[in-house]
Amino acid sequence: MDMILNYERSLILSSQEPFEDEIHPRLKFLHRGLVGCANGGQKNSNDSQFFITLDRADELNGKHTLWGRCVGDTFFNALKIGQAEIGSDERPVYPPKIRTVKIVDNPFDDIVPRITAAEKRAQQKAREAAQKEREEAARRKGAKK
Numbered sequence: 001m002d003m004i005l006n007y008e009r010s011l012i013l014s015s016q017e018p019f020e021d022e023i024h025p026r027l028k029f030l031h032r033g034l035v036g037c038a039n040g041g042q043k044n045s046n047d048s049q050f051f052i053t054l055d056r057a058d059e060l061n062g063k064h065t066l067w068g069r070c071v072g073d074t075f076f077n078a079l080k081i082g083q084a085e086i087g088s089d090e091r092p093v094y095p096p097k098i099r100t101v102k103i104v105d106n107p108f109d110d111i112v113p114r115i116t117a118a119e120k121r122a123q124q125k126a127r128e129a130a131q132k133e134r135e136e137a138a139r140r141k142g143a144k145k
Contacts, residue, residue, distance in 0.1 A: 020044045027059040033070040
């Protein structure tokens with residue numbers, strides 16, 4: 001996974017698959033070393049970037065999913081990456097790479113995700129639509145044989 005550097009506030013990592021927002025009002029970007037996911041500017045569009053905060057970042061609260069935090073010596077590696085030489089395109093001249101990630105502990109095990117009734121209905125409609133689409137595709141596939 002390539003890491004891109006935003007030299008002002010955070011380290012940024014590329015991602016591939018979009019997923020739903022998981023924002024909780026008790027989880028805030030109050031410290032450095034927190035791992036979060038930026039979105040593409042729209043709800044449930046978390047497919048653009050992951051980041052590690054290098055300082056308090058109140059402007060991220062309520063807008064981005066907070067995943068966890070760096071612990072132990074790992075945080076010092078993140079700080080070193082934050083000091084990387086930046087080119088004219090505001091990207092690292094020599095981009096660092098993350099080779100391994102180890103999940104040490106779930107710091108948020110007391111938080112239960114909540115969704116509204118409207119979100120639950122929308123999820124159910126999406127599941128039903130996807131099921132109908134799969135059934136229709138299977139029916140078309142069977143008709144071709």
